[in-house]
Amino acid sequence: MNAMTPQHHSQRSLPIVIVGHVDHGKSTLVGRLLNDTGSLPEGKVEAMREMSRRRGMPFEWSFVMDALQAERDQGITIDTTQVRFQTATRPYVIIDAPGHKEFLKNMVTGAASADGALLVIDVTEGALEQSRRHAYLLHLLGVRQVAVVINKMDMCDFYEARYHAVAGGILGYLEEIGVKPSAVVPISARHGNNIVTRCRHMDWYAGPTVTEALDRFSAPPSLADLPLRLPVQDVYKFDERRVIAGRIECGRIKVGDTLTFLPGGRSARISTIEGWNKPEASTEAVAGQSVGVTLDQPIFIERGHIASMVGAQPVETHTLRVHLFWLGHEPLMVGKHYTLKLATAEHDVTVQAIERVIDVEDLSGCCGDRVERNGVGEVVLRSRSVMVVDDFIDIAKTGRAVLVDGYDVVGGCIIKQPQPDGRQTNNLIAASHTVTAAERVRANGHLGGILWLTGFSGSGKSTMAMALERELFSKGVQVYALDGDGIRLGLNADLGFSPEDRSENIRRVAFIANLFAEAGMVVVTALISPTCADRAIAREIGGDHFHEIFVDAALEVCEARDTKGMYKKARAGIIPEFTGVSAPYEPPLSPELVLDTGAKSVAACLADLSAYVERALIRPARIGAEIGRAY
């Protein structure tokens, strides 16, 4: 069979991925598959044999794939490559995923686009850590069609019992994670046994060869019959047309259909489906097509909006529960901020909770405050903006997202059972109120908000809070400063300074602060609030109102100031569990604002804080008013 056999050219290639532990023979299998299906360019194998001879090393089939000099020298595969081959049934794009743990991001890059997978296991070693991690990730990424390949059968003299022992081990694991392999094929990649042709040494095996197993995979189901999801990629105005551009991720459209764009819920009908160099104008389009449409109404639409149709819309929410794999060098932690990219939308999200950290070895789950590099977990993310999502199980394309930290993609998320916002604070109209939040904003000329000042005792929180209260008050802002000590003397007089009591203190203050914010006021709190976890709870309670301000003065500076004489008492052991002396302080990982009160003057810090309030709470109200007038 030739790689270029013409009858297949209109048929789409099935993307498959080959995964498994390092050195279990993935690259060898790929080299052999290409060779045995007649898919290599003429002379490639001869050139490789010649190169091996010159270098004085034995020829390996994996050389075919390991085209890079660095790989040949190190003897390992570094990155995903995509090459094509075909069987009598269909063409394939094959993704050679490397086995080294360090290169998991490459394996994910490959497996994320695969419709089927071969999991390679060395019969002499059985399933190892990476075999299980890769299998788990296949499951997580939604690759449902898997065949297991038990390699290096020649090393155990094609011994049937050895095959059954190894097969049994991996089958047990796969069953636990809900993966049903279509076949478990004993092979010798090096010798080409049971790849394309059957092996006479293994006549005890009646199942399919590798290519037969691949040919039994089904093509992915059509996305055209799912509900419409058309994420907006861009809005063009190159000429007189205003074209909404995007790719139909699933479903279909036709001229005259009414599209609803979320968030916002504005609707308009499709006037035309635009195109260039087409014999005639299209009147309809389906999943997979990159389209441009014009609408009958000039409604406000921007990148990130998703068009759907009434009756089958995605979920709008501020919080997501996701199954996540982590590729970042720094661990994922509660309280950290990331950018979530979902279809064409981007959202600033905070990790609100880590519900489970999963050990892929034994599938146990435990709670923890971080997910390490190459780890897997279940976490809750909270966004300031409305996210438009689906359940991954129903609509994969809008049920998954990546997380970006700084410049880098650090993780992938699978969305589980998204719930529309219920009792969330940003839902502006509470049932019993006749005064809406929008009315309050209009009356006050600013948004309500919580400025949550955190830092060591003596860092200047109360000073800043009181100074800001005075400044904003004189500008006409409805503002109140909640001082930590003041509340402890009253409402929270029942609480001490144990970690539990400190958490409860923060929870109550956050709750009160949120009531102020709901009432349309700007409230400034000044609490040490030493742990990330407690502040994450405050953020959860405050929702969109919450702004974390790190009052950043070094411990030495605060202790030297010792405005209330507390450090002296703490050092003397009179005050137990004093933050910085006998209890820890966890600085915020990504606060909205940092005030350098250690180095800068009170006036300078106040100016920074005041500018932030202007930007975050006052200006948006003004812009909102202008938009309100325009529409």
Place this chain on the structure above:
Amino acid sequence: MDQLSALEDQSVYIFREAFNRLDKLAMLWSIGKDSNVMLWLARKAFFGHVPFPVVHVDTHHKIPEMIEFRDRMAREWKLDMVVGENREALDQGMGPARGRITCCTALKTEGLKAVIARQGYTAVIAGIRRDEDGTRAKERVFSPRGHNAEWDFRDQPPEFWDQFKTTFPPGTSLRVHPILHWTELDVWRYIKRENIPLVSLYFAKNGRRYRSLGCAPCTASIESNASTVDEVIAELERSRTSERAGRAQDKVSEDAFERLRAGGYM
């Protein structure tokens, strides 16, 4: 949906992502078939417009028909064409006689770097394909380059679910590869379907034609009687030799092409 339409839709998606997410974007135009297909896809993506400059790096060793074709198409398609070159090396008489790799690096790689620096582009669109060579098979669609345009194939960003890496530290330049997932045959079948104009060197005259176009001294024609797009497709369906087989600079050593690419070659 058939394979060609699927390829086209994916390329259009990539073009639109690049145009939306990246500032100071330009597209490389080698005058070869692949970059003509890219221009065509850009016009598909932007409904007849090419909303960024098109850069041609002139080595002054190109086959004359290529330059004629370039200037004609630039006029006809109203392209904002920017021509780059390594003037200094050309003035000093750089040519393949100084060594093919040296020449390629000086006139192409350095010429490209010079025009990128002069125009301040932060991202360039290039028409490479995974099936051309093992090193290109390793590429990402959005592929960052360091300060000196070098490519670190060991530490490439993860790229999945079409979420491309679109944010970079200052000083990074980016290559965008909209037809990375196409094969040589896909390109030809698309040329046929869309009737895309090509420089005539691709079609056989007196029993020879060019399969891949580069500089005159380093690009050999192949034996062929394929004088139409259909005949070229039929020929490729039978062929099992590599497309770059006629490119002399790749053959200097077995890793020559890889070393060219790590240094910033397309």
